[in-house]
Amino acid sequence: MRNRFFTWILFLSGGVLLIFTLLAAYRELTPEWEKYQAQYKEQIIKAAKDDAAKKKARQLKQEVQQLYLGALNRIDRCTSCHIGVENPRMASAKLPLKQHSGAYLKNHPPDKFGCSVCHYGQGRAVNKKEAHGLGHETHWDFPVMPLKYIQSSCTQCHDYETLTAKGYDTIAKGAKLFTEKGCRGCHKLDGIGGALGKKLDIVGSQPIAYFPMRHVEGEKTTYNWHKQHFTNPRALVPESEMKISVKPEETDLLATYVLSLRSGEMPKAYRKIKGRMAVGKPDEGEALYKMFCIACHTDGKESYYDEIFNHTIPSIKNPAFLKAAEDKYLKKVLEEGRAGTQMTSWKLAAGGLGESEINKLITYITKERPSSKPERFNVARFKPDEKRGGELYKVRCALCHGKKGEGELGVNLRNPVVQGADPEFLAITIRDGRAETPMPPFGKKGLSLTEQDLADLVSFVRTLSKTK
Amino acid sequence: MSEHKQIGLKAFKHNLKSALKSFAGSYLRGGKPTSDRTRSSAIFNNFFLHIQGVKTHINTLRPGYTLGLGLLSFFLLLATTISGVLLMVYYNPSIENAYNSVKDINYVVFAGKLIRNVHKWAGEGMIILVLLHMARVFYTSSYKQGRQFNWVIGLALLVITFGINLSGYMLPWDQLSYWALVIVANIIQSPKEITDSLGLTGFFDLGGFSKELFLGGLTAGKESLTRVYLLHIMLFPILMFIFLGVHFWRIRKDGGLTKPEVFEPKAMDAALTTPPEKKGGLFPLNKTYGLMELAKGKTPAVDRDVENTVLSWPNLLWAEAALFVFCLAGVIVYSYFIDAPLKELANPLIPENPAKAPWYFLGLQELLSYSAFMGGVGLPGLALLGLALIPYLDREEQHVGLWFSNRQGKLIALESIAVSAAVIIGLLAFVINFGWFRSWWPNVPQLLITLINPGNIWVGFMILWSMFVIKRTGSTRMGAIALFTMFLVSYLIYTYVGTELRGPNWDFFWSRSAWPVH
Numbered sequence: 001m002r003n004r005f006f007t008w009i010l011f012l013s014g015g016v017l018l019i020f021t022l023l024a025a026y027r028e029l030t031p032e033w034e035k036y037q038a039q040y041k042e043q044i045i046k047a048a049k050d051d052a053a054k055k056k057a058r059q060l061k062q063e064v065q066q067l068y069l070g071a072l073n074r075i076d077r078c079t080s081c082h083i084g085v086e087n088p089r090m091a092s093a094k095l096p097l098k099q100h101s102g103a104y105l106k107n108h109p110p111d112k113f114g115c116s117v118c119h120y121g122q123g124r125a126v127n128k129k130e131a132h133g134l135g136h137e138t139h140w141d142f143p144v145m146p147l148k149y150i151q152s153s154c155t156q157c158h159d160y161e162t163l164t165a166k167g168y169d170t171i172a173k174g175a176k177l178f179t180e181k182g183c184r185g186c187h188k189l190d191g192i193g194g195a196l197g198k199k200l201d202i203v204g205s206q207p208i209a210y211f212p213m214r215h216v217e218g219e220k221t222t223y224n225w226h227k228q229h230f231t232n233p234r235a236l237v238p239e240s241e242m243k244i245s246v247k248p249e250e251t252d253l254l255a256t257y258v259l260s261l262r263s264g265e266m267p268k269a270y271r272k273i274k275g276r277m278a279v280g281k282p283d284e285g286e287a288l289y290k291m292f293c294i295a296c297h298t299d300g301k302e303s304y305y306d307e308i309f310n311h312t313i314p315s316i317k318n319p320a321f322l323k324a325a326e327d328k329y330l331k332k333v334l335e336e337g338r339a340g341t342q343m344t345s346w347k348l349a350a351g352g353l354g355e356s357e358i359n360k361l362i363t364y365i366t367k368e369r370p371s372s373k374p375e376r377f378n379v380a381r382f383k384p385d386e387k388r389g390g391e392l393y394k395v396r397c398a399l400c401h402g403k404k405g406e407g408e409l410g411v412n413l414r415n416p417v418v419q420g421a422d423p424e425f426l427a428i429t430i431r432d433g434r435a436e437t438p439m440p441p442f443g444k445k446g447l448s449l450t451e452q453d454l455a456d457l458v459s460f461v462r463t464l465s466k467t468k
Numbered sequence: 469m470s471e472h473k474q475i476g477l478k479a480f481k482h483n484l485k486s487a488l489k490s491f492a493g494s495y496l497r498g499g500k501p502t503s504d505r506t507r508s509s510a511i512f513n514n515f516f517l518h519i520q521g522v523k524t525h526i527n528t529l530r531p532g533y534t535l536g537l538g539l540l541s542f543f544l545l546l547a548t549t550i551s552g553v554l555l556m557v558y559y560n561p562s563i564e565n566a567y568n569s570v571k572d573i574n575y576v577v578f579a580g581k582l583i584r585n586v587h588k589w590a591g592e593g594m595i596i597l598v599l600l601h602m603a604r605v606f607y608t609s610s611y612k613q614g615r616q617f618n619w620v621i622g623l624a625l626l627v628i629t630f631g632i633n634l635s636g637y638m639l640p641w642d643q644l645s646y647w648a649l650v651i652v653a654n655i656i657q658s659p660k661e662i663t664d665s666l667g668l669t670g671f672f673d674l675g676g677f678s679k680e681l682f683l684g685g686l687t688a689g690k691e692s693l694t695r696v697y698l699l700h701i702m703l704f705p706i707l708m709f710i711f712l713g714v715h716f717w718r719i720r721k722d723g724g725l726t727k728p729e730v731f732e733p734k735a736m737d738a739a740l741t742t743p744p745e746k747k748g749g750l751f752p753l754n755k756t757y758g759l760m761e762l763a764k765g766k767t768p769a770v771d772r773d774v775e776n777t778v779l780s781w782p783n784l785l786w787a788e789a790a791l792f793v794f795c796l797a798g799v800i801v802y803s804y805f806i807d808a809p810l811k812e813l814a815n816p817l818i819p820e821n822p823a824k825a826p827w828y829f830l831g832l833q834e835l836l837s838y839s840a841f842m843g844g845v846g847l848p849g850l851a852l853l854g855l856a857l858i859p860y861l862d863r864e865e866q867h868v869g870l871w872f873s874n875r876q877g878k879l880i881a882l883e884s885i886a887v888s889a890a891v892i893i894g895l896l897a898f899v900i901n902f903g904w905f906r907s908w909w910p911n912v913p914q915l916l917i918t919l920i921n922p923g924n925i926w927v928g929f930m931i932l933w934s935m936f937v938i939k940r941t942g943s944t945r946m947g948a949i950a951l952f953t954m955f956l957v958s959y960l961i962y963t964y965v966g967t968e969l970r971g972p973n974w975d976f977f978w979s980r981s982a983w984p985v986h
Contacts, residue, residue, distance in 0.1 A: 002741070002742040002782075003739075003740060003741060003742055003782070003783060003786045003787070004739050005531070005739040005740050006740065006786050006787045006789075006790040006791075007786070007790070009790040009791070009793075009794055010786070010789055010790035010793050010794075013790065013793040013794040013796070013797040013798075014793050014797070016797040016800075016801065017793055017796050017797040017800055020797070020800045020801050020804050021800060023804065024579065024582050024800070024804055025579075028578055028579050028582075064576055066576075075568075075572075077575070077576070124568065124571045124572060124575055124576075125571075125575055126575045126576065127575075130575075139642075139810065139811045139812045140812070141812055207812060207815060207818060209812075209815075209818045209986065210818060212986060213985070213986060214984075214985040214986060
């Protein structure tokens, strides 16, 4: 054979190259998570109740699962193996397919929070060893945290009172121990404390290399270090002068606490800590009124024309107004606002007040509602004449409410709340006027328009939104 | 195809059928080689291939002569470059993202981990191979007969290889990267040791200036990463390929690889080559002229080609192809089993202890522990200067193309191994056990240590011993063999010491397992 020496080398090496390329391709195409996802797929196909569900289950794609959490600057790929974490059907499945315990994921949806922000671990990894981060060779400082310390993560967003109220009191107990066992006598926290021990400010975020790990028993993690250090400081740090006397179960509480002392802050959108945040929403009628209404409506007893708004601000606590206005009407105005004026829509999707808060406001506003109801007008008695109403309007109403009802001294009559109001309410208002406001009574008590006049006016007013 | 001229649709069908063949013919100007003449023109007329000669000497093809080291280095460079470009698709050179982008390459990019491993091992393999190649070139006296300048170019390539490896080491921005960067920056600052001793730093802070230029600031940080990235993906590669081009060109112009003056093809050479096509004796039947070339010698040879050469097509190309696949196979196997290391994210507050440069610089780091300036600048500079001077100080023209020149050369090499090993180990034992000046006289001026330390003593000894060999043997070549061999031995021993025997605080330990656990 010509060139047989090099030919042999070429073909042998080529063979080796081919074999290892194929081996490498095989290794890439059969990642660890694939078998878990295959198991999951099998299980949900079996659990599918009908053919449509079965079909959908069969179409399940097997691919890397990734949660991109921009605000937290994390990527979590835990759900590549923990594929059933949000599926209630997996409640009794084996790990890693098992559903997450408790109802935590309802308020902490994975697509907003991921997993590692609470559980630590290496979110970017896609195999168990490196994702869980245990073992020196993974070179990951924060392996998956033992569940007994998990509350150290809650305090990134929640305050102790809320947590304790919901039954998660480990962390509060740990903090209490910290304050009652004299730790700060030697350890500074937030700049205050003794100087014999190390500063504790970000001890929960320190890497493994920060701690002397030589004498740690078991896994050399920061979690074990803290627990064993609280149990016996000199076991880990022979030259330590630390004086501590706690019961064995208290070491876990203290460990939870110190592990909660982390660097960095959660983005504002995630934090729910009372007192630390900017003002939250009050919970009670008067406080709500003061927070949202008082700037424009002042005490609500009088309506007045505001030069800056170029509008009349109606009196909402005016007893005469309250007498005529039903709660249903008030609620509508609060929720929808008055288009064309400065009165905002306050419903949850707009101004952000929930139903209970609006109800509390209404209860507060109507506190001084006179117990007597106004005399019924019964608009239905009359056959209204719009045209005549229009003539009357021009003479009697346009001066304050504007030629087209757009309002000036008087309120804007074109807005949906007025337009959608019960004609009875309109009639009573025109008849009786609004005490403490410039709106005079036009009925018997005042300018003495006839009831037919009033009915015509009501029907004309209700056409105002249609005129250009 | 000399049939009747075809026209129209018939022609079209015919052309379509023979498209592939005619493409192959168009690609090589002269068509697929079928004769010696066309084999010659395939090389001669090809843009890429014509840097190689049309004919190759049989000695060049002998694996035992070159061990294919130069080619392997080049092929490793190709593997590193291609894998590097692939990595650039995902790597992000900012300190916020670099580490995570490397993690993502490892975890989610298809074959990302393999490609990263290939890049790392081919890159570091290149260092070993270029050092071996340099040794081969030296020991076969291939820096002679007009090849002196190419040796210097090779040294430039050596420096670039070290530089490109080092700059790549710093890109993942993990603890290894960061602290290597800090160490290298401090090495760059080492002229300060001299200017401080002479009181010159106030006027001329060469060390500080160089360090700031390298780091892009006073400390290692995001500017440093940008500069190191620029060096790694652009400046060093450009320099590498320019110098490589010159290096290959010089090989050609200097007459190809060296060969011994007296050369006889052996039986085993038949396994390496395709014999030339010599048809019909001295006077071919139908040609009036064929290949014409100038050659040494008086009579035409019938059973071999001129001057013991064979045609490069296919012989040289086949050998190169075999070596290329061999190289790739080796890289893939190694990369399949062994992962490129990646430690924790860079943490300026937690130094690695010991903070070590990559392995190929650990010999230097050992010398550094004696004197910053000498270990970082002085001795490496001296070593490079010494290496560069070899072709100019040893101009004997005998024994070119023979490993170790002759029996005496082999003996001198062995002797040098023994002597250098003894002296180096002796110096190390002394320093490890007894320390040096500052351990005995804490207030000794730094300049004295800079001038007199184990590193200087060793280099001084090397030079003196080589001169002694020259005198003893009456041959500059023997002196060169002594010097180069001692250089290799010291590189090996110091690298081993720096890698395996130095632990936290650069203290001596017999093995890694003896290092104190933190």
